[in-house]
Amino acid sequence: MSVVLPTALLTDQYELTMVRAALAAGTADRRSVFELFPRRLPDGRRYGVVAGVGRALDAIERFRFDEEAIDFLRGRDVVDDATAEWLAGYRFSGDVWGYPEGEIYFPGSPLVVVEGGFAEAVLLETVLLSIYNHDCAIASAASRMTAVAEGRPCIEMGSRRTQERSAVAAARAAWVAGFTATSNLEAGRRWDIPTRGTAAHSFTLLHDSEADAFRAQLAALGEETTLLVDTYDVEQAIRTGVELTSGRLGAVRLDSGDLPVMARNVRALLDSLGATSTRIIVTSDLDEWNIAALASAPVDGYGVGTALVTGSGHPTSGFVYKLVARATDADPASPLVPVAKKSTDKISVGGRKHALRRLDADGVAEAEVIGVGAPPQGDANDRPLLVELVRGGEVVGAEPLDAARERHLRSRSELPLEALKMSRGEPAIETLWLEADGDAQANPFQH
Amino acid sequence: MSVVLPTALLTDQYELTMVRAALAAGTADRRSVFELFPRRLPDGRRYGVVAGVGRALDAIERFRFDEEAIDFLRGRDVVDDATAEWLAGYRFSGDVWGYPEGEIYFPGSPLVVVEGGFAEAVLLETVLLSIYNHDCAIASAASRMTAVAEGRPCIEMGSRRTQERSAVAAARAAWVAGFTATSNLEAGRRWDIPTRGTAAHSFTLLHDSEADAFRAQLAALGEETTLLVDTYDVEQAIRTGVELTSGRLGAVRLDSGDLPVMARNVRALLDSLGATSTRIIVTSDLDEWNIAALASAPVDGYGVGTALVTGSGHPTSGFVYKLVARATDADPASPLVPVAKKSTDKISVGGRKHALRRLDADGVAEAEVIGVGAPPQGDANDRPLLVELVRGGEVVGAEPLDAARERHLRSRSELPLEALKMSRGEPAIETLWLEADGDAQANPFQH
Numbered sequence: 088m089s090v091v092l093p094t095a096l097l098t099d100q101y102e103l104t105m106v107r108a109a110l111a112a113g114t115a116d117r118r119s120v121f122e123l124f125p126r127r128l129p130d131g132r133r134y135g136v137v138a139g140v141g142r143a144l145d146a147i148e149r150f151r152f153d154e155e156a157i158d159f160l161r162g163r164d165v166v167d168d169a170t171a172e173w174l175a176g177y178r179f180s181g182d183v184w185g186y187p188e189g190e191i192y193f194p195g196s197p198l199v200v201v202e203g204g205f206a207e208a209v210l211l212e213t214v215l216l217s218i219y220n221h222d223c224a225i226a227s228a229a230s231r232m233t234a235v236a237e238g239r240p241c242i243e244m245g246s247r248r249t250q251e252r253s254a255v256a257a258a259r260a261a262w263v264a265g266f267t268a269t270s271n272l273e274a275g276r277r278w279d280i281p282t283r284g285t286a287a288h289s290f291t292l293l294h295d296s297e298a299d300a301f302r303a304q305l306a307a308l309g310e311e312t313t314l315l316v317d318t319y320d321v322e323q324a325i326r327t328g329v330e331l332t333s334g335r336l337g338a339v340r341l342d343s344g345d346l347p348v349m350a351r352n353v354r355a356l357l358d359s360l361g362a363t364s365t366r367i368i369v370t371s372d373l374d375e376w377n378i379a380a381l382a383s384a385p386v387d388g389y390g391v392g393t394a395l396v397t398g399s400g401h402p403t404s405g406f407v408y409k410l411v412a413r414a415t416d417a418d419p420a421s422p423l424v425p426v427a428k429k430s431t432d433k434i435s436v437g438g439r440k441h442a443l444r445r446l447d448a449d450g451v452a453e454a455e456v457i458g459v460g461a462p463p464q465g466d467a468n469d470r471p472l473l474v475e476l477v478r479g480g481e482v483v484g485a486e487p488l489d490a491a492r493e494r495h496l497r498s499r500s501e502l503p504l505e506a507l508k509m510s511r512g513e514p515a516i517e518t519l520w521l522e523a524d525g526d527a528q529a530n531p532f533q534h
Numbered sequence: 535m536s537v538v539l540p541t542a543l544l545t546d547q548y549e550l551t552m553v554r555a556a557l558a559a560g561t562a563d564r565r566s567v568f569e570l571f572p573r574r575l576p577d578g579r580r581y582g583v584v585a586g587v588g589r590a591l592d593a594i595e596r597f598r599f600d601e602e603a604i605d606f607l608r609g610r611d612v613v614d615d616a617t618a619e620w621l622a623g624y625r626f627s628g629d630v631w632g633y634p635e636g637e638i639y640f641p642g643s644p645l646v647v648v649e650g651g652f653a654e655a656v657l658l659e660t661v662l663l664s665i666y667n668h669d670c671a672i673a674s675a676a677s678r679m680t681a682v683a684e685g686r687p688c689i690e691m692g693s694r695r696t697q698e699r700s701a702v703a704a705a706r707a708a709w710v711a712g713f714t715a716t717s718n719l720e721a722g723r724r725w726d727i728p729t730r731g732t733a734a735h736s737f738t739l740l741h742d743s744e745a746d747a748f749r750a751q752l753a754a755l756g757e758e759t760t761l762l763v764d765t766y767d768v769e770q771a772i773r774t775g776v777e778l779t780s781g782r783l784g785a786v787r788l789d790s791g792d793l794p795v796m797a798r799n800v801r802a803l804l805d806s807l808g809a810t811s812t813r814i815i816v817t818s819d820l821d822e823w824n825i826a827a828l829a830s831a832p833v834d835g836y837g838v839g840t841a842l843v844t845g846s847g848h849p850t851s852g853f854v855y856k857l858v859a860r861a862t863d864a865d866p867a868s869p870l871v872p873v874a875k876k877s878t879d880k881i882s883v884g885g886r887k888h889a890l891r892r893l894d895a896d897g898v899a900e901a902e903v904i905g906v907g908a909p910p911q912g913d914a915n916d917r918p919l920l921v922e923l924v925r926g927g928e929v930v931g932a933e934p935l936d937a938a939r940e941r942h943l944r945s946r947s948e949l950p951l952e953a954l955k956m957s958r959g960e961p962a963i964e965t966l967w968l969e970a971d972g973d974a975q976a977n978p979f980q981h
Binding site for chain 2: 244276
């Protein structure tokens with residue numbers, strides 16, 4: 088499974104035709120700055136979570152055009168011979184800055200800043216957007232779930248509800264946002280995430296009786312295992328499980344029914360049978376609101392599937408990748424000129440962005456401060472948000488996934504309390520836009 | 535890019551622990567029938583579209599546990615030594631029947647029927663669900679779009695809005711459902727789908743003037759290319775494009791604004807400039823309702839992104855994979871016994887399913903007829919829906935992707951007219967459930 092796939096064709100055709108036309112026109116090497124950013128948060132959300140950074144860095148490193156890819160592009164006349172030759176030697180040689188993985192973001196946050204020649208930088212557009220738009224959507228939903236679960240473990244179980252490779256990325260994003268384990272084995276192997284899983288209803292149905300099925304599972308997985316108790320009659324199943332383990336059963340799983348009521352009944356039954364340490368795991372169509380509704384129920388863990396891998400109503404993040412500045416000729420020393428499309432409904436702001444998180448004296452986040460063309464002046468408490476990810480084509484921002492996970496919990500804990508409300512709301516903090524001279528400008532993304 | 539990845543870890547852990555427990559209990563080889571089916575259509579939808587069959591067959595063929603996968607599973611104690619040995623020799627040896635790709639489905643349709651030993655069949659659960667849940671969601675949305683586009687070409691452009699490998703699968707599913715091309719290059723290479731793409735706003739912004747950018751694009755891609763005309767002023771851009779091509783410009787693309795109004799103004803302008811053959815392509819946040827709203831506008835093609843790759847509000851299909859029958863011992867000759875979980879909110883029906891589409895004398899679909907335990911009696915016009923996909927472990931149901939695309943258009947054209955309404959509705963035809971003796975039974979999925 089450790090085969091490394093090239094990523095260069097995970098790309099929209101227009102990037103290749105632009106490279107072709109720019110090479111012919113002599114404009115391909117103009118130094119350029121592209122930025123990946125959201126114009127807004129998903130409707131009603133109060134913050135977003137950065138995820139996919141490590142995957143994006145992998146994708147940049149693997150972005151090479153092999154012979155088969157070039158033959159395909161040439162055969163379809165997507166590129167000409169000169170472009171094919173240029174692609175054969177392609178390797179991103181520029182710089183990338185970005186919000187580190189796990190960080191919080193808001194409307195307009197410059198999540199990724201790519202600087203390089205136009206052609207080399209425009210080619211990364213689709214693959215970066217694909218990774219960020221997906222992974223941040225999952226992490227943003229996951230963070231709301233782990234926040235409202237208030238320390239109870241959340242297990243990612245959504246693989247079956249999303250495309251098979253998205254499933255692996257989703258498990259990774261959920262881990263960044265505080266999930267404690269995944270059912271997805273490839274995510275366990277590839278990203279060293281803890282994995283969980285015991286048995287489905289089919290296992291009970293396979294056997295001649297529920298007791299036979301439980302005996303088989305206990306023999307193989309031990310008394311600490313989790314028995315699925317709602318195939319036939321929940322009460323009977325629990326009695327059987329407790330009896331077979333002399334009260335030492337690890338956990339029971341409920342996958343249907345009115346969970347708050349059932350959890351209370353099941354807890355009372357387990358306690359009455361002496362199985363006071365047996366945990367209750369619930370897994371039926373959970374989302375952040377259902378988790379909130381279970382806060383006072385005697386539940387020991389949540390398994391979350393569909394709502395997680397579909398971003399709980401927002402399966403994509405709405406990021407765009409826009410040229411914001413470029414040189415007027417191919418001289419690497421030429422100054423950058425801000426550029427922006429004129430549009431009233433699809434805004435972008437010319438000029439390279441810088442960003443910091445403004446914190447008050449108690450360390451609570453107050454504002455996202457975005458400097459256009461120059462880094463904004465920060466106070467002592469302020470935290471710069473952009474870190475170096477790629478320098479001269481070399482990845483310098485790789486880090487263990489646990490670092491992202493810890494950063495997320497830390498950054499989320501800085502937010503004002505209302506950020507964690509489940510109700511629809513505005514972004515949890517305001518965004519201040521500053522000109523290069525430090526003067527404030529109107530928020531371009533506020534309607 | 536033609537590296538073939540094994541698929542065996544694209545799996546939930548519980549499938550492996552069930553195999554482990556069943557091997558130890560001596561129940562792993564009980565002949566079993568699993569079915570993949572929807573309990574309902576996404577809310578308000580009138581039909582669903584089968585896609586992903588070819589990908590699923592590939593995944594079954596590549597479902598092998600290599601040494602690295604087995605080391606991982608053994609290292610985490612997901613499996614024991616006996617199970618590890620069994621996995622090393624794993625190769626699905628059973629039979630698979632299913633709805634062919636492109637076919638229409640309804641609530642309860644048995645899209646896939648897998649027969650084999652319990653252990654070998656349960657292992658396919660997650661990867662089959664991942665593929666079908668994703669690909670059918672995309673194809674079902676895509677079919678509504680191509681239906682309402684009424685012959686105008688639809689181009690899939692959503693790669694950037696979904697995970698990078700989902701993007702490839704989405705382009706494939708859209709093609710099955712009648713899209714005419716994709717922007718995704720890997721989908722072009724892997725599945726031989728026509729690809730499209732010319733230039734983004736960044737290409738115009740890169741150059742010193744819009745005219746310079748257009749000249750560069752026309753020089754590289756020819757006069758038949760599509761110019762993006764809304765970077766600055768649409769009218770001026772069109773005048774420039776027409777002038778540079780002496781009226782022979784292939785197409786203009788509008789990516790913002792009030793499209794029905796703009797399309798009319800742009801058509802009038804093009805015609806007044808003598809560019810009567812220049813086509814108008816629109817690409818801004820289209821979905822099936824926006825496409826319907828453009829039906830009377832002078833538009834020549836639609837580029838669809840976000841709404842397509844997110845299933846237009848329904849990013850997953852809600853399929854489940856359930857054990858419906860199994861033998862009482864490991865003897866391959868033992869009869870199958872129907873099994874089903876007892877549940878009021880998550881229904882499945884015991885017994886192997888068969889299915890046909892009932893057509894009236896005019897060839898219009900009237901009903902989905904599902905036989906439980908035996909094939910239903912069909913009339914002369916009725917069409918059996920299940921085809922053989924895998925026989926004794928060998929894939930026998932592979933077909934060119936174009937066959938699926940043609941089948942979809944054919945099957946959709948059989949539906950009653952109201953099936954193609956964009957408004958929320960009930961499934962376009964009813965489903966009849968028949969017992970093995972031919973007696974009708976109540977529809978188990980109707981509440």
